Amino acid sequence: MLTAEHLLTLQSVANPVLSPSETEAVFTRTLIDKEDNKYYSHLFHLHIESGEITQWTFGKERISSPKWSPDGTKIAFLSNRDEKKQLYILHSRGGEAKKVTDLANGVSSFLWSPCGEKIWLTASVKQGKAVTDKAEKEENKFPQAYVVNGMKYKMDGLGGAGLRAQDQFTQIAVLTIADEKLEQFTTGDFHHGLAGISRDGNEIVMSVNRAENLDYEFRTPLYIVDTKTKEEKVLVEAEGYYGDVSYSYDNRYIAYVGSDTSYKNATHNNVYVYDRRTGLTQQLTEMLNAPVGDLAVADVQQGVDAPGVVWTETNALYFQLSTMGDVRLYYADLEGSIFPASPEGEHIYSYDVARSGNWAIAAISNPVFPGELFFLDITSGERRQLTNFNEEFMREVPLSVPEPIVYQTTIGDVHGWIMKPISYEKGKKYPLIVEVHGGPHTMYANTFFHEMQLLASQGYGVLYVNPRGSHGYSQEFVDGVRGDYGGGDYEDIMAGVDYALKTYDWIDESRLGVTGGSYGGFMTNWIVGHTNRFKAAVTQRSISNWISFSGVSDIGYYFNDWQHLVDIKSVDKLWDFSPLKYAENVETPLLILHSEKDFRCPIEQAEQLYITLKSLGKEVGFVRFPDNDHNLSRTGTPNLRIERLSQIIGWFNKYI
Template sequence: MKRLLGAEDLYKIQSVSNPQISPNGDEAVFIRTEIDEKDNKYYAQLFHVQLTTGVISQWTFGKERISSPKWSQDGQQVAFLSNRDEKNQLYVMNKNGGEAKKVTTLDSGVNSFLWDPSGQKVWISSKIKSGKTITDKTEKEENPLPKPYVVDGMKYKMDGLDGAGLVPQDSYSQIAVLDLKDESIEQFTTGDYQHSLQAISPDGKKLVIGVNRADNLDFVFKSPLLLIDIETKEEITIVDENGYYGGAAFSYDGRYIAFAGSDHAYKNATHSTIYIYDVEGKTTLSLTENIDSPVGDYAVADIQQGVSAPSVVWTEANELYFQMSTMGDVRLYYATLDGAIYPASPEGEHIYEYAVTKDGKFAIIAVSNPTFPGELYYYEIAAGERKQLTHFNDQFIQDVELVQPEEISYHVSDGSTVYGWLMKPAGFEEGKKYPLIVEIHGGPHTMYANTFFHELQLLAAKGYGVLYVNPRGSHGYSQAFVDAVRGDYGGGDYTDIMSGLDYAISQNDWIDTDKLGVTGGSYGGFMTNWIVGHTNRFKAAVTQRSISNWISFFGVSDIGYYFSDWQIGSDMLDPEKLWEHSPLKYAKNIETPLLILHSEKDFRCPIEQAEQLYITLKSMKKEVGFVRFPDNNHNLSRTGTPNLRIERLNQIVQWFEKYI
């Protein structure tokens, strides 16, 4: 008999990612990430699979995190990044055995790399202090005195950075080339700008890099891509428009460069598109502009680790593959240069990683669905047939009772259709009444999807039904739908969620309407705050990493000064509108017992947002709790310190158990 899922099952679920097929198509490498409960850390190891036999072998075993494995062009070596010596450095391993060789010892480590087609060199990017070269060594001070951080510019901090979240001063990402014969490094880019390494041409003569050379980046929101002749350093601009562009890849014949990007028409709500740049004709076309869904993976989940799917992959026949988020799925899509585009994988699942052979006959895909954490599959694309390659989560699936959610849809006030899912409690019995929790995703420009979500399964295991929907503002649907939340936070999105609750209740007599709870994080935390300030239907609420006050958010968030304008349509010249959309304004209306969860080092929604809400509610003698999580950022629920992730889940469950 299967057991119920627990919070500690996070330690048992393993994440499989980064499939990389060898040039001959006979073998592949990939990454498996697991949580070491004793060390309270994530470890990621390199694995190899022989595709003809299915035999899997582990290639690395240290207490480290391996990332970004890549085959050399001749298929004899694999390079990867490892933090085994604290900073990420580049290692090269012979596929026929032997210890991986560390080939860089850079002060700031290696951010990214690309094999040169010759197989004798590797292109790398690394942070370098202004006025220094990539090979300069910084002498460590024995007893360094504290130094002030002199703020210059508005983008001076960032959530997720080590330490205090402050962007390192006078430090710039530069590109260099490493000669594997003598391990010498020659710096390629210069200047006090951030350079990103994008792609190298098949003949090894041209690089695609990203760099923005504007003097002041405070209100610059673009990422130009340049095509550079390696010998002459002559530059050709591929794209230099407002928006975000990257993930470049050369076609095998070197004629075309594909990349993903989104313009600034709807700010950060704009659908991402695949673009094709013709190197000879110097023209660009938008390949997917007629499809009203975003390219890429916008699914929210909490178990996949170290995922870095390519934006686009070419075949030798100049066909392309890419991910698209559509109707709650993340599917693999196929396209040709003459505009033929169609899905290359089924509905009802989340393809969160993929690799395709040069001939386009098969792929390795990493697949998850609501009752399946994720494994790698060998996928014959034309036949639509797949064979499971990895089985790291078999024992977990065999041991634990998991709930299959039911897909729902309903019409809302503006005539749109909203889609979502309803999970019954584990062990559901007909004729019994059960409490229901409404979960709200962050973003808001992300989406719930047909993927495994440990937190949702945990609530079902604890005896709750779970309703989770994609209200207006969510990705995966039309451009008009994802844009509809901007300037209307707490308006149509609120009614979409409440209409979903009404619909679920009308269709399911097992829902106990006297025992409703609500929770969410980030935007979902904002919406939780908003909901309890506008209705007393819920018996308990848990708000996580939330926004409570748009006025203070403007100045304290790492993105506040522009995100507020993009999303609310206002700034400090019109604080009244910011206040109108702030849940704190409606604190006096809150009667629902509210638990506030927040990380100390959250620079996206800083903890002062939680502090304001907590003290305000306390001063009003409201029923409120506050839990602070040390040394974690905005991503606690997904990539945070393992034991604190468990404690966060326990706090949520305990609050609902107490008040529902």
């Protein structure tokens, strides 16, 4: 039977990268070391024709961003084996990996120059210092004051107090491999991103926003930069976020992925193609009405870094598309043809495509399959499984098969899934747990979800749906939640409960539970303040008070405006949206789970809710998780992820 501890045995296979000869590939495999209580990822080699797999690195480290040299003789990657992420180069025919950088703040990203003799990289550099400067020895060990400068002064996921290094800026540099000489390319107190490089190496595409005040700047301008003269030409300067740049093989076209701000952070990502000859830009995916990229929420895949687009030699390209609960591989050409290149019912979370466009290597998951690498013959639709890291788990652990459901609400069709308990017997009644995803602009998908399977293994049915606000069903659908939190989205979820009760006679209507995290935590709080239908609830990394959220969250000061369409001056409106306002109505036993270092939904949101409910004499519990951020359920400290699952199961077992 599946347990919480199985999370520690599942292995995440991702990031396949084809060699220039296309006869071999490298990829990463991430697992959890139980004794060290840490994640380690290693580099593996795949011989495509024979299927032979060889592990190339073994250390206690996390490897990321593997990239072949243009001649296929070397692989460069980032590793934290010496604490900071540094750049390493490994010969493809054997030997030890060589560390080729020793930068004070490590390496953020890199790209091979097409000549194979240089590597472009980005690194964080202290104001007034150069990339080549060594780390300074800290002589003063006393705590130092942090003088806040600007409104974007903290960010979830940074660790520590979540404070941004305001005196550090990301610069681009060039490393000459032969002598390991590093030369800084950019200057100025701005954050520079390395978005792409031309096939001849004469241009890079750089992202940089040089506005003096970035508080209300929500854009990433892209510039084409001559690598010799440093002359810049604007590629895109519109409002919005753009990146994942890739040059076509003939060097004529530049593809990139991004979105404008028409619907703020609910806007679909699209693929754009710039013609360097005519200077015109084409929005290639305009007619799809679905977001480019992987918007699926899951809890197994680790360290995934999928390309935004991959060109073929015929000037067609491939990309991921999140649509109807799937993440599929899509094909498009410059004449307007566009169609899916992979089937429904699965989650393609990593991939690389051969130059011909006829085949690909992809990492694929589905609701009863954690994920492995496959060879995909795109022309015939045939596939061959290449890795079997989770074979033992698949062989030994029974799983529940989610059943897709569709039901009607005021916005139209709403899509979701329902799972029977693993121990299901016809004629018996079972409790049902409703799961609500975060975002709200993500989506539940046809992917493996350990938490859902755990609930099913404990004798619970599970209902999870994509209410309005979820990605994958149209721009109108994802925008439908903005300005209406607790309105149509609440209706969609409760209509799903009604549909399940009407359709499945095995559900015990008197034994319902609900849980969710982030936006799903907000919705859990909202639900228990507006209905007593649930016997128990668990709210995670939640929001209870949008007024205080505005000042304490790393995104709070603009998120209210984007999502509720009002700012902090509209206190009455924000209070109407706040679950805390309805605390007196709560009769459902509620467990509050929250990470101490969550700066996206800070723990004061949980504290307010707990103290309020406790003072009202409500049945409430509170569990705090130290040294973890907003992503506890996905990438948090392994033992605390297990504890979190145990707390959820324990609460439901106690009250349901």
